Structures are given as structure tokens and as C-alpha cells.
Amino acid sequence: MDGSTRPNIVLIFMDDLGYGDLGCTGSPLISTPHIDRLAAEGLQMRQMYSTSPTCTPSRAGLLTGRYAQRVGLPRVIFPADPEGLCGWERTIAGVLSDVGYRCGIYGKWHLGARPEHNPLRHGFEEFYGLPYSNDMDPLNLYVNADRIEAAVDQSTLTRRYTDQAMDFISRHADEPFFVYLPHTMPHIPLHVEEDFRGTSRAGTYGDTVECLDHHVGRLVDHVEQLGLAERTLFLVTSDNGPWFEGRTGGLRGRKIDTYEGGIRMPFVARWTGTIQPGRVCDDVRSLLDVFPTLATLAGAQIPDDRPIDGVDMSGLLRGEELPPRPPLYFFSHWHLNAVRDGRWKVHVDRFPTNDLRELPQLFDVVADPEESYNLASLHPEVLDRMLGLVDAFGREIEAQREDAVARARS
Incomplete structure (x- = not known):
């Protein structure tokens, strides 16, 4: 794919958002007009699966296209654990940066807390966020490898992550970019900006999701104002099913379960001018597939020296019929x-x-x-x-x- 057709990529990754927590997936109590708009103007996939029902292995699978068991990260890791994403693994950011993409991460990493595991060691040139989940201690906010805040005001994180992502896009509007936005919310403990408190009919959880949706809208508007809508692929999804609150859309099980409620994810993609508006797809696909798909779209090389479990679905984004996915x-x-x-x-x-x-x-x-x-x-x-x-x-x-x-x- 030549440089003129390679898309910018914005990957928005919620934490513990349920399959049924968006308006476009049937929520009766939570309003998400901005994500619903992306679905209406793009593609909604109804059988998209996470790579795991918990945080760390889900992220490992997403970013490497490999089952977390192959990566050696099959469980949630904690601040003092020695495990993390090793330098031998190749991430989406790593392969995209090789072909000229500017890559930034704004949000929750959770693939190791030691210096050698930092996102800057894995293809990202900027990191603003938390090294792990917001219920872990000590909770510190980082810029790149530097701790900048110990008493983290979690109610402002969604806004601050979005602000940083918007600034990165502004600085690299004339270059291909990959923005990975793994939000902290709605993982517990729930925190929400005061302006969104009480706005939903679904308690603090619903308020938190509506706050996330608002900032998705800000980010989309920013890209459009820069004239980049037709050159930017937006992806919105979640790492695993909801935990103590949240709606699975009637599916059995929740976070930690490998029943559908723990692993079937909402998934929305918009690429103006390429993805036909209003499409709904029932193909069985996996977040493992994001890695080879984005690599293909960017003209990057998919590693051939290790098993890659993801399957390229770039043709599906263009409306092509693809063969059934392997198990x-x-x-x-x-x-x-x-x-x-x-x-x-x-x-x-x-x-x-x-x-x-x-x-x-x-x-x-x-x-x-x-x-x-x-x-x-x-x-x-x-x-x-x-x-x-x-x-x-x-x-x-x-x-x-x-x-x-x-x-x-x-």
C-alpha cells in the first residue's frame, strides 16, 4: 500500500466496558451518541472477541497478534511482578514505526512496570498514562519514563489522555500516525468528571461511560477539523467484559469468564470514504486480528519468525467477503x-x-x-x-x- 492510501490510526481501547454498554449495542440507560455516530458512519462488528477475559493478556494479544500464553503474560500482572513484555516481541507500534508512523500511547499500559517494559521500548515515542490498573498501588502517572504525579486525580484522566492524544495528532498531522488510547475507565474504582456526574440513568458507571463517549467525540471532531477524516481509521473496542457493573447485552458471564459476556466485545470502525457507512458484520473475528490488519494497511512487515495468531481482516474493512476465521x-x-x-x-x-x-x-x-x-x-x-x-x-x-x-x- 502506497503512502497516499495508508491511513492514520486511532485505536480507542476501553477498560472493562461491556458488550451492551453502548447505545449502538442496545444500552437502554447509557447514552453514547459519539461512538454511535462512528458506528453509523462505519462498521459495527457483532462477533468480535477479546484475546482474554482479563487486562494484561488481553493487551498482550491485541498489541502482538499472539496469544498471551505465547508471550508469557497469561495473567494479570502487578506492580512488583518481574514479568512484562520483552524486547523480542513485536508490537503494532513497533512494526508501524518501522514504516514511518509516529506512535503515541495515552492511557493504561499494563504490560510490565519495570523500565525495560516501558512503552518507549516497544515502538512508541510518547507515553502519557498509568503503568497498570487504577486499583493497584502505588498509582503513579507517567510521562515517558518519568513519574509526574503520585496523588493521581483519576476524575481527570479521561480528559487528560484525550488532550494529549489531540496534541500528538496536531503535531503530526502531516505524517502517518498511530494513536493508542487505552482508557483507564470504566475499570473500578470509578472516577468521573463532575460535569458528568448524574448525567446517565446507570449510576456512576453510566456517567463514566458517557464521559468517555464525550471525549471520543472531542477527538473525532479534532481529527475532522484538521481535515484528516478520510485519512484516519478509528477503532473503538474494549479489553474484556464488565466486572461488577456494566451490561453484557444478555450474554452469559462477565470479566474473568470465558463465556460470551467475558470475551465478546463491542467493536466499531470508521474510515470515511473507505468503510461503507452503516455496515453491520457478523463474521467471527478477534482482537488478535488487529495487529496483522493494521500492519497490512500501513504497508508494514508482519514478523515471519514466530507464530502470529491474528488473521488479516483489512479486506473486510473494504467490504470484501473473507473466508471463515480459523478457530x-x-x-x-x-x-x-x-x-x-x-x-x-x-x-x-x-x-x-x-x-x-x-x-x-x-x-x-x-x-x-x-x-x-x-x-x-x-x-x-x-x-x-x-x-x-x-x-x-x-x-x-x-x-x-x-x-x-x-x-x-x-
Whole structure:
């Protein structure tokens, strides 16, 4: 792809936003007109899956296009943990910066808190945000590698992240840019600007989401005012399902679960002039696919010296029909809990709980997205095939485990 057609990219990544928490995904209590506008002017994908039901592995999968188990980051990491994203891994920012993109991150990193894990070591030239989740201690705000604030006013973070992203875009409006905006909210503890308190019908959680939506609107308006709308791809999604509050849209399970409510994500894409407005897509896709898709759009090289689990879906953005995606595997830590292949999904574990009753479960998630009815006894041949996928991929990942752990701790 030549330089004149390569898009700028703005990737907005919410934290613990539920599948049903947006107006365009059916929320009856939360108003999100700005994200809804992006959906109306672009593409909404209704079967997009996170790479994990928890923070760190979800982000590892998104940024590398590889299952977090291959990266050695299968669980949430804490401030004192030695693990982090090692220098051998290639991120979206890394491959895009190789082909001239200016790359900035504004928000929550959560891929390691040590200096060697800093986003500046992974293709980003600017970092403004938190190194991990807002319920962890000590909570410090960083600019690049420097701590600038210890008593963080979390009610202002959404605005400040957006301000920094807008400034970066202004400074690089004449160059291709990648802005990664992984918001802190609506992860608990919830904090919201005073102007948004009480604006929704869904309590502080709803107020927080409406505040996020407002600042998405500010960012989109800024790009449009710079005359960059037709050159900029916006992506809006979430890392995993909602935790103690939030709406899954009727899907079973929540954050931490590998049932649909924990891993099926809202996903909106707008690229004016390229993505046909008002499209709704029911293809099964994964946030793993973002890495190879953005690399392809940018004309960057996808690493060929390691397994890349993501599949390029750039053609889908242009309205092309793509073949069905290969199976998707859902882990909790090192436990392979579930597999989605076509219309079928099998559950073989419920880690981190130890309740294994009624397993394995086989669901037709096209007919039964709520995963209410186990069809294992009616389709033994499908169950056998799905269990074969579980066994083969589980053995593949286990064979790589020792090396992956060593890299993450190096």
C-alpha cells in the first residue's frame, strides 16, 4: 500500500466496558451518541472477541497478534511482578514505526512496570498514562519514563489522555500516525468528571461511560477539523467484559469468564470514504486480528519468525467477503477453557473456579448466544472434533510455555 492510501490510526481501547454498554449495542440507560455516530458512519462488528477475559493478556494479544500464553503474560500482572513484555516481541507500534508512523500511547499500559517494559521500548515515542490498573498501588502517572504525579486525580484522566492524544495528532498531522488510547475507565474504582456526574440513568458507571463517549467525540471532531477524516481509521473496542457493573447485552458471564459476556466485545470502525457507512458484520473475528490488519494497511512487515495468531481482516474493512476465521482459543492463565469454531463453541474448563460439573459443554452460539443449552449429547461428532482442537492447541501452547515464561521474566 502506497503512502497516499495508508491511513492514520486511532485505536480507542476501553477498560472493562461491556458488550451492551453502548447505545449502538442496545444500552437502554447509557447514552453514547459519539461512538454511535462512528458506528453509523462505519462498521459495527457483532462477533468480535477479546484475546482474554482479563487486562494484561488481553493487551498482550491485541498489541502482538499472539496469544498471551505465547508471550508469557497469561495473567494479570502487578506492580512488583518481574514479568512484562520483552524486547523480542513485536508490537503494532513497533512494526508501524518501522514504516514511518509516529506512535503515541495515552492511557493504561499494563504490560510490565519495570523500565525495560516501558512503552518507549516497544515502538512508541510518547507515553502519557498509568503503568497498570487504577486499583493497584502505588498509582503513579507517567510521562515517558518519568513519574509526574503520585496523588493521581483519576476524575481527570479521561480528559487528560484525550488532550494529549489531540496534541500528538496536531503535531503530526502531516505524517502517518498511530494513536493508542487505552482508557483507564470504566475499570473500578470509578472516577468521573463532575460535569458528568448524574448525567446517565446507570449510576456512576453510566456517567463514566458517557464521559468517555464525550471525549471520543472531542477527538473525532479534532481529527475532522484538521481535515484528516478520510485519512484516519478509528477503532473503538474494549479489553474484556464488565466486572461488577456494566451490561453484557444478555450474554452469559462477565470479566474473568470465558463465556460470551467475558470475551465478546463491542467493536466499531470508521474510515470515511473507505468503510461503507452503516455496515453491520457478523463474521467471527478477534482482537488478535488487529495487529496483522493494521500492519497490512500501513504497508508494514508482519514478523515471519514466530507464530502470529491474528488473521488479516483489512479486506473486510473494504467490504470484501473473507473466508471463515480459523478457530479461536480462550484461556484463563494457562488453562484452555473454551474454543470457538464457526457456529460452535466448546467449554472444557471454568478456571479460575474449580467447578467442572456438566463439562464439556457444546453451544451453538449463533442460535444460542446466551450459551443456555448444552448440545453435546445431540452432536457427538461436533463435540469430538472440537475436543480434538482443544487437545492439539493445548499441547502446542504447553510445549512453548517454558520459553515464553523465560522471555517475560528476562
